[in-house]
Amino acid sequence: MPKITFDQVAKSYGSVEVLPPFDLALDDGEFTVLVGPSGCGKSTTLRMLAGLETLSGGEIFFDEKPISKLEPKDRDLAMVFQDYALYPHMTIAKNMSFALRLARAPKSEIEEKVRRVAEMLNIAPLLDRKPAELSGGQRQRVAMGRALVRDAGTFLFDEPLSNLDAKLRGKMRAELAEMRDTIDKNMVYVTHDQVEAMTLGDRIVVMSDGLIQQQGTPEELFKSPVNKFVAGFIGSPSMNFIDGELVDDDGKTWVHGDGFKLPLDLDISARMNDVQTRAVTVGLRPSSLTTDISRGAPIELKVVVSEYLGAQSVLVTRCGGADVLVETQSTSPVRAGSVQTFGVLTNEIMIFDKASGLRL
Template structure:
């Protein structure tokens, strides 16, 4: 389980640079999730690590040793792909044992490893079947099992759940989380789904246009986003943003905008020493709205009420700005009505409008 260090790693295709100099450390035994929108460079980073793409600059180190000149098979890495990549003419046992058979591992050892991993993934009863006889979720377990039997030092996952339906994706997330806790290996997981990232990662690395925007634990990224991009990307439903301005009213700092006037709590005010402009972007998470109107309030027109069971997500309008509100379903709301909502002002986030950085 090496410590993996990206030192100024770059990747270009001709004149198009898809990965500017990247400095990143993946710690020994950690489950690291690379997350970001399509085209942000996360899969390219993973493929460079696996040796499936060549570097355009920089170096990757495993425990201080450069590895960019090594072939993929020499890097002690196992990879799980998005499209399963199973051999259709082989049964599940032979698919899982393929790398071990190439390495001329003794048959008894192969059988023992395949059975152990298959039982862990709940596919032990499927070893005699062909891939075409399995469901999508079962095929994905086989792809994971094929990587796990190799007992590599580092496991790479390239959006392995994106081809599954929502219910099965949730089940596989749970199984991956259980597997993460039972296998002490480096795991690097690429996804565009921030729910997967928040569920699975010990540490999340948020990327955009090849640049690391922020990295930290799920809680750190949710509660202390560094900039507008991270704040809007992490969290479901996503954060609401409004344009506003800082105003001093009777010695108390407020943030005002079209249709709202919200006092700022003491903690938020202490951040404003770094503000270079009175104009700011106001960030409010959907969960920060409340039906308690005894404090700061806003008047919102309900456009759509999405019933999700215990909770509802309301699509509302504040003037021309669309805002999401997360509320308990015990208080039903009708479309078209204007409703007063309270705002937990201690959860308001302010961002510099010119740089996008959190104040």
């Protein structure tokens, strides 16, 4: 399995620059997730790696070997597409073995690999059927199986679960996570779903407008986002943002805003000493607000909507002109329209520059 390196890789369509020059290194045996909103360049990056798009600049290396001039079939890659891309006139067994038959592999080897992968994906009873006779989830397993039987060094996944309903997507996500732990291969996975990214990735690369915003483990991105975009994109429910102003009062640093005044912890206050701007954006995770006001700084919020989710509820509240999400236990129902006092865990407050969006 090669170490994959993007060296000043760029992509343009005519005069339109889709991906400015960027560097990225993917470690051997790593499950890397490229995540971001539609149009951020993640699928284009994957397609350049696969050889389905030409580079406008830079080079891609497998270990120390440049591969941008190689044909897709010569890159030791297998790809799973968003739309399954199965041959409708072939049985599942023939769909899965197509690449091996093109390579003229021995029949016994083909049958053994197809059987082994089909058993791993729980589709062994379906091998004699055709794609039209399968459900969406079964077709997606076949598409994955077709890639796996190739036994390539690197597997590429281009939003493979986006066509499935929510329940099936969750089931397939769990199966992918199990497969990741049993197959020691490079895997590069593209998605716009941050839940998939957080649950599957050894490392997540967050992209926006063709730029890599941040990369790291799921925990690093959740706890230490470098800017407002990453903080808002990673985590579910998403982070709350409220505009405010830094104020020094009574020997402490506070953040003031429409409808709130919150003290900053000493370590956060110390970081604010060198900050020139006073106009900031406060970032609060929904889990950073609690109904136990003894645990944090008090803040009054008007409850607009209470979304009951079973063991938990998500409250949509209002602070001045901003909506604020609060995660609570469902044991104590909260009535919509009421004004409630919550405790803010001040050690979990994040402060962002209002103009640039960078975390201070």
